[in-house]
Amino acid sequence: MAQASEKYVLRLADNILILGQRLGEWCGHGPVLEQDIALTNIALDLIGQSRMLYQYAAEIRNDGSTEDDLAMKRDVFDYYNCLLVEQPNGDWGKTIVRQFFFDTYHYYLQEFLVNSSDQRLSEIARKSFKEVAYHAQYSAEWVIRLGDGTEESHQRVQSSVNDLWTFTGELFTPDELDREMQEQGIGPDLDVIAANWNKKVNEILEIATLQIPEETFMQSGGKQGEHGEYLGFILAELQFMQRAYPDMKW
Amino acid sequence: MVTEKTIREILSEVKDPEIPVLSLEDMGIIRDITISSPTEIIVTITPTYSGCPAMDTIADDIESALMEAGFSPTVKTTLDPPWTTDWMSEEGRKKLEDYGIAPPQKGSHNKRSLFGKAPEVRCPHCKSMNTAMLSQFGSTPCKSLYKCQDCFEPFDYFKCI
Ligand SMILES: [Zn+2]
Numbered sequence: 282m283a284q285a286s287e288k289y290v291l292r293l294a295d296n297i298l299i300l301g302q303r304l305g306e307w308c309g310h311g312p313v314l315e316q317d318i319a320l321t322n323i324a325l326d327l328i329g330q331s332r333m334l335y336q337y338a339a340e341i342r343n344d345g346s347t348e349d350d351l352a353m354k355r356d357v358f359d360y361y362n363c364l365l366v367e368q369p370n371g372d373w374g375k376t377i378v379r380q381f382f383f384d385t386y387h388y389y390l391q392e393f394l395v396n397s398s399d400q401r402l403s404e405i406a407r408k409s410f411k412e413v414a415y416h417a418q419y420s421a422e423w424v425i426r427l428g429d430g431t432e433e434s435h436q437r438v439q440s441s442v443n444d445l446w447t448f449t450g451e452l453f454t455p456d457e458l459d460r461e462m463q464e465q466g467i468g469p470d471l472d473v474i475a476a477n478w479n480k481k482v483n484e485i486l487e488i489a490t491l492q493i494p495e496e497t498f499m500q501s502g503g504k505q506g507e508h509g510e511y512l513g514f515i516l517a518e519l520q521f522m523q524r525a526y527p528d529m530k531w
Numbered sequence: 532m533v534t535e536k537t538i539r540e541i542l543s544e545v546k547d548p549e550i551p552v553l554s555l556e557d558m559g560i561i562r563d564i565t566i567s568s569p570t571e572i573i574v575t576i577t578p579t580y581s582g583c584p585a586m587d588t589i590a591d592d593i594e595s596a597l598m599e600a601g602f603s604p605t606v607k608t609t610l611d612p613p614w615t616t617d618w619m620s621e622e623g624r625k626k627l628e629d630y631g632i633a634p635p636q637k638g639s640h641n642k643r644s645l646f647g648k649a650p651e652v653r654c655p656h657c658k659s660m661n662t663a664m665l666s667q668f669g670s671t672p673c674k675s676l677y678k679c680q681d682c683f684e685p686f687d688y689f690k691c692i
Contacts, residue, residue, distance in 0.1 A: 315676060319668035326672060329582025333610065404611040408581055411613065411692040412672075419667050 283398035283465045287341040288361060289458055290402070291351070292504050294334035295362035298352060299512070300383060301327035302519050303370060312373050319419060320376070326412045333405045353523040357512050364503035365448040367511045374427050374438035378445055381420035381485070386452050388417040389477040390469060398466035421485045428489025435490065442486070443494045450499025453478070535564050538572055538597070545596050548588045549671055552630045555589065559618025562609055572597055575607045577614045580672035580692070616691045628655045633677065633688040652688045654679035664688075 304324035311317025335348035342351075365383055370376045391413050394406035427438040453475035455463070462468030486493060502508070522529060542561060547553045555561050555576070563575035574593050578586045590606040597604035616635035619627075624634035633652045649664040659681035667690075669676040674687040 315666035315668075318670065318676075319666055322668040322672055325582035325584070326580060327582070329578075329580065329672075333581065404613075408578070408610050408613040411615075412581060415667060415690075 285399045285467045287338050290338040292361040294331045295360050297327040298331040299362045300366040323416050330409045353520050358506045361504050363451050375441040377423045378441040381424045384417040384420045385481050387413050389474045393469035425489045428491040446494045447500050451501040538564050541600050545592050548585045552626045557620045557623030570602050572602045572604045575609050577609050579614050631655050635689045635691045656684045657682040
């Protein structure tokens with residue numbers, strides 16, 4: 282029976298733990314109460330999903346590590362999240378654009394993983410997919426509302442689309458591990474995910490009267506553990522208690 | 532002789548910590564009960580939402596209820612098949628509405644489209660269908676926030692998954 286590699290599972294988990302942590306920064310700071318609650322709800326879903334993946338990764342590692350060890354005791358270079366999710370929240374529009382780019386990817390990824398040849402990943406995806414569909418709808422609706430909103434919201438959200446575009450290529454650029462997982466039917470063909478993603482993103486940006494940037498240079502490295510300056514700060518906050526009081530329990 | 536019925540009766544007293552009118556049975560989250568010896572009971576539950584913070588409390592509450600009744604319980608978790616609001620009992624739906632939360636609509640297992648329309652939901656207070664969604668995400672992961680345009684009360688809708 283097919284089983285994903287630990288690193289592959291960590292990639293899936295790290296993406297949503299880090300994005301969940303970023304969204305949590307909005308707690309108490311959202312523009313209106315309902316949206317503050319919405320983002321923290323999405324954060325809760327993502328962190329909950331990441332727990333199921335960390336539990337699985339810990340089982341694959343099979344050296345007594347727990348989900349908490351994986352989340353709390355790895356340093357920057359052992360984190361495999363994509364660069365997109367570690368980007369700062371910026372203004373509301375930037376948070377929404379980051380979320381929209383990620384959710385749309387996450388939606389098609391989960392849609393594939395539901396039928397992954399790795400039975401455990403498939404079970405986790407069956408659980409997550411229904412939640413991810415809500416996220417994707419939410420962020421797409423907000424992109425439209427802001428893009429086709431006021432002159433200022435349009436201009437701000439367009440500049441976020443321009444800024445974040447460079448981090449989207451990594452999602453669809455397979456490396457050796459992605460190919461290996463694809464061959465075993467564990468992970469998707471990233472070309473297929475990319476085609477779905479581009480179609481949906483084009484459709485939504487068009488409704489939102491937003492332009493897709495022409496620049497094609499794409500940043501990469503996150504999923505191999507090469508991160509920008511931000512991840513260290515995120516982990517410093519996320520892991521503070523475990524670093525200050527090793528193995529403390531709530 | 533311990534039967535599954537005895538265990539279910541004990542568990543029917545265990546309530547959802549966030550919606551105390553619903554029992555775990557009403558929620559449909561108890562997936563299996565195995566009686567492995569006259570005192571050893573394995574209860575398998577499934578989480579509602581992935582990030583639901585109530586799940587740990589629920590597992591603890593099941594353990595305490597069974598321990599109080601003299602059993603040594605083990606609580607296991609299963610993910611598949613994933614929980615759906617369709618498993619909520621009719622009685623549970625009724626209790627939910629009486630409590631002021633609009634119950635989930637049936638048929639949620641149909642694949643959601645990326646641009647589904649907000650479901651039409653009945654106001655749990657005045658029963659009007661003239662309601663509007665305020666926010667897809669409400670006070671807990673399982674709820675959306677609605678308002679009634681007839682009695683003007685805001686209310687939670689237990690959203691479908
Ligand atoms: Zn009403």
